[in-house]
Amino acid sequence: MSKEVKPGWKSIPIGGILLEPGSALKYKTGDWRAFRPIIDGEKCINCLLCWIYCPDGAIIREEKGVRVDYEYCKGCGICANECPVKAITMVEEKR
Amino acid sequence: MSKVLGLTGDGAVAYAVKQSNVDVVAAYPITPQTLIVEEFSEYVHNGEVHTEFVCVESEHSAMSACVGASLTGARVFTATASQGLALMHEILYIASSLRCPIVMAVVNRTLSAPINIHCDHSDMMGSRDCGWIQVYVENAQEAYDWVIQAFRIAENPEVLLPVTVNLDGFILSHSLEGVNVLDDTDVKRFVSIRKPVFTIDPDKPITVGALCLTDFFFETKRQHVEAMNQSPKTISKVNEEFAELTGRRYDFIETYGMEDAEAAILCLGSTAGTVKAVAKSMREQGKKVGVIKPWVYRPFPAEQILKSIGNLKALAVLDRACSIGAPYGPLCSDIISTLYREGVKLSVFNVIYGLGGRDMTPFDIEAIFNEALEVAKTGVVKEPLKFVGVRE
Numbered sequence: 001m002s003k004e005v006k007p008g009w010k011s012i013p014i015g016g017i018l019l020e021p022g023s024a025l026k027y028k029t030g031d032w033r034a035f036r037p038i039i040d041g042e043k044c045i046n047c048l049l050c051w052i053y054c055p056d057g058a059i060i061r062e063e064k065g066v067r068v069d070y071e072y073c074k075g076c077g078i079c080a081n082e083c084p085v086k087a088i089t090m091v092e093e094k095r
Numbered sequence: 096m097s098k099v100l101g102l103t104g105d106g107a108v109a110y111a112v113k114q115s116n117v118d119v120v121a122a123y124p125i126t127p128q129t130l131i132v133e134e135f136s137e138y139v140h141n142g143e144v145h146t147e148f149v150c151v152e153s154e155h156s157a158m159s160a161c162v163g164a165s166l167t168g169a170r171v172f173t174a175t176a177s178q179g180l181a182l183m184h185e186i187l188y189i190a191s192s193l194r195c196p197i198v199m200a201v202v203n204r205t206l207s208a209p210i211n212i213h214c215d216h217s218d219m220m221g222s223r224d225c226g227w228i229q230v231y232v233e234n235a236q237e238a239y240d241w242v243i244q245a246f247r248i249a250e251n252p253e254v255l256l257p258v259t260v261n262l263d264g265f266i267l268s269h270s271l272e273g274v275n276v277l278d279d280t281d282v283k284r285f286v287s288i289r290k291p292v293f294t295i296d297p298d299k300p301i302t303v304g305a306l307c308l309t310d311f312f313f314e315t316k317r318q319h320v321e322a323m324n325q326s327p328k329t330i331s332k333v334n335e336e337f338a339e340l341t342g343r344r345y346d347f348i349e350t351y352g353m354e355d356a357e358a359a360i361l362c363l364g365s366t367a368g369t370v371k372a373v374a375k376s377m378r379e380q381g382k383k384v385g386v387i388k389p390w391v392y393r394p395f396p397a398e399q400i401l402k403s404i405g406n407l408k409a410l411a412v413l414d415r416a417c418s419i420g421a422p423y424g425p426l427c428s429d430i431i432s433t434l435y436r437e438g439v440k441l442s443v444f445n446v447i448y449g450l451g452g453r454d455m456t457p458f459d460i461e462a463i464f465n466e467a468l469e470v471a472k473t474g475v476v477k478e479p480l481k482f483v484g485v486r487e
Contacts, residue, residue, distance in 0.1 A: 006310055007314075014322075021300040
């Protein structure tokens with residue numbers, strides 16, 4: 001969990017309204033993760049199924065292959081389940 | 096300039112809305128609120144208003160449409176009663192929590208079962224904690240006057256809370272009264288146009304109704320409480336301006352005979368009219384009785400009520416709703432908490448009356464006053480919670 005001090009009721013916009021578009025980017029959901037997907041670059045065939053299926057857009061396309069954006073990946077494991085060559089393994093997070 | 100029109104309570108509400116420059120009305124008809132929707136839809140049909148009238152399939156949709164419309168910055172009105180209000184329940188909280196200054200007339204009718212179309216306050220009391228400002232009126236004139244004031248109160252940037260104006264089903268909604276109505280231009284000037292603090296606008300995107308979990312939800316509720324706590328300043332200011340315009344002066348409460356009363360009745364809505372008439376005749380016989388009628392129920396006018404009870408020794412609180420299983424009816428619970436908090440020693444008893452439209456007669460009221468006078472003399476409350484008008 002982040003240790004930042006969140007603003008109090010006197011300083012937040014009324015009604016739970018967010019005045020700034022796209023502010024979900026600031027909400028790092030990576031610390032929700034119990035299992036971490038690890039991509040084996042040797043096995044990966046770059047089919048991009050993980051990139052298509054990831055519900056959080058946390059698979060980043062690179063020039064060669066893909067990588068996981070661990071700041072947002074919640075560890076749901078859909079990528080590992082969909083990978084046709086079993087290139088993704090879910091490893092328990094140790095904090 | 097004003098004129099007197101023969102209007103029902105519902106008609107007076109519809110007439111006030113017609114004059115208040117309302118942008119959107121989304122409503123579903125339900126007895127005894129139906130006349131409001133009927134008469135207002137006639138104004139729309141005849142081109143007398145510019146209002147967008149949204150015919151919806153339920154009250155849940157009515158309030159949902161009102162929330163959406165209000166978020167665009169529109170001035171919004173709706174009306175309902177009883178089961179309709181109950182069906183709106185979840186959206187009532189959303190409207191107030193998203194700080195949508197919607198004005199709604201609630202034509203008080205009991206809740207089923209058994210099915211009954213007549214007056215009591217179970218509907219609004221069931222949604223009492225929805226975070227809306229809540230006003231109760233005694234007659235059609237007050238319904239007209241408070242609807243107009245409600246727009247100003249709700250839309251004030253320091254308030255931004257929805258307001259309900261409660262009028263007793265059938266007793267007020269369907270009874271014809273002479274109502275002093277203002278000129279259209281005077282009302283238009285008084286209500287002006289809504290100046291929204293934020294709106295949903297594609298050019299300046301905002302997010303409304305975002306997920307808000309353990310880290311921020313409590314803060315939004317605390318803000319909501321504060322908005323309600325701060326609203327009395329605006330309510331007073333609007334009452335003041337309305338008095339300047341009309342000569343009709345409103346406040347958080349109305350009192351009668353309280354300057355020297357030893358025993359009093361406190362009640363909401365149309366019953367207060369009968370109670371005042373009985374008090375008048377009893378005072379002519381030298382009995383020191385008084386009446387307290389809160390107009391504003393939320394925010395609860397604790398300060399004003401405490402100020403009014405000067406010499407009082409006994410108070411009968413009349414609840415036209417029953418909080419089954421609770422020590423008292425909802426209004427009496429608020430009164431007793433207020434007195435206890437301030438350390439005021441006053442003998443109080445609670446009368447549950449009028450459920451499902453059962454008449455409260457002057458005879459019943461005189462008996463309650465006499466009982467309160469007896470309590471004032473002896474200091475003994477024999478029955479803290481009693482039911483008046485029900486057959487044993």
